[in-house]
Amino acid sequence: MENNNSSNLVEIKSVDKWFGELQALDNVSLNVPSGKVMVIIGPSGSGKSTLLRCINYLETPTNGQVWFNGEKMSGDQKELNRHRAEIGMVFQSFNLYAHLTILQNITLALKVVKKLDEKEAETLAMEQLKRVGIADKADKMPAQISGGQQQRAAIARALAMRPKLMLFDEPTSALDPEMIKEVLDVMMMLAKEGITMIIVTHEMGFARAAADEVIFMDHGRIVERNTPDGLFNNPASDRTKLFLSQILHK
Amino acid sequence: MIAEDSLTPAQKIALRQSRRQRLRTRLATFPWWLVIVGLIIGATLWLITKSPTYSEAFATIRTGMVVTLVITLISYTISLLIGLFTGLGRVSSNIVSQNIATLYVEVMRGIPMLVSIFFIALVLVPGIIEMLSFLGSKFTEAGLTGIGASLANMNTKSISMSVRAVIALSLTYGAYSAEIFRAGIQSVPVGQMEAARSQGMSYGQAMRNVVLPQAIRNVLPAIGNDFISMLKDSSLVSILAVRDITQIARLYAGHSFRYPEAYTTLSVMYLTMTMLLSLLVKLLERRLANNGK
């Protein structure tokens, strides 16, 4: 039962998640091969965020297992913190540490979790800020920069930990339209570099261009999984068709 | 300034009206009460310098100032520590610490401060001392003479009323500041904790490095106001015969029968200190508000 295929960085095995009487995930199984970009789409409330959060155990699955990098995730806090340090997460609302500068936002976990000294941490942090194009904002507070810049800082914060996996939960949904592109550009760059990513998004153009596979979720289940071309051009299920027609005609 | 000559008559009228309007709102929002407080304080100061009975009252009461300030400062510091840990207990997901913290807060808040000071100083502290010395005698019987003897030698009288007053004030105020810290922690968006946990920080690391710094900044004015309340409530320790300014004023009034001198001076002393302190808190509040921008 508990074998796992080592070419998969993430394996989700029959995961259920209940919030009281509400079932947010219903027997979800999914494997994510190393180096692949998976995009998850689906209507609001279909369990996309919950699925992402079950991967780094911000939510504990009610039933089923999550395997990461060949190890089974469990409730053990030490193990969990070790795994989480290798899984970067980017949130819809950025969640930058509001009391710290952009630079300090990135160095904090490097110092506290990875035990780097101040100098090493700052060097790494500046590297990542350059990578996402906001090195000049290092000494600003989060509230002093635009939403797009904040989200790029959040991506830099995750990248600085040298994660094996990046999770994105609707990273552009809280952004003004003119800032969406700068964030998607950074994500596209990461996709090309071969970082394993799982991305929840409503940006269908980005999904087409960046994804190796697209997953459609509805009512806590994975309804369909295919290449972007297959899923967008020839959706197998009526629910996928309906969802795509609704989102494309908005 | 606009040169008034260059204006049309209509503009002149409008200008005059808007000036009158501004004057009216300034008069309406001017803190007249503060002027009156200033006058009261000034008048009392004048009495203290001019009237021999007032200056005697002040010279006497002033000797309790050190006790009042020291008790307030120590109790306040301890109560902040108790409050911080209790506040953390209140928001903890650990059922045991959550319940212990809630029990403590609810019990302290359900008892009038005067009564809990009596209870803590005259029942709780002696009770704990008795228990310790009982344990000491058991240790001695069991052959642990070193620790046994030192515990057995503890007696209630060795704990002075000032120390008991500090314990009592710290415990009562600890419960109040716990609620302030709890509110502060809960005012920090959950996304902050989640982001920190998602990076691999433990709950404690995330609390210390991410949540608490923001929580404390949010409640600094409330914590400052607590100090002012503590300064006033420290007067309650006079019922334990601790010689703070209130107790000394009471004693002075008691045998000199100069009630107006004793209690006017005492009141104005508290009022002066609290007014100055609340001014400080207001400045702090304004600075924090400006920093947030």
Ligand SMILES: Nc1ncnc2c1ncn2[C@@H]1O[C@H](COP(=O)(O)OP(=O)(O)O)[C@@H](O)[C@H]1O
């Ligand atoms: N912490 C929670 N407590 C209770 N219900 C939740 C919680 N998180 C999510 N849910 C519910 O679970 C369902 C799936 O939510 P979510 O995973 O956020 O969906 P999506 O991200 O696809 O919009 C929704 O009905 C939502 O209301």
Ligand SMILES: [Mg+2]
């Ligand atoms: Mg969501």
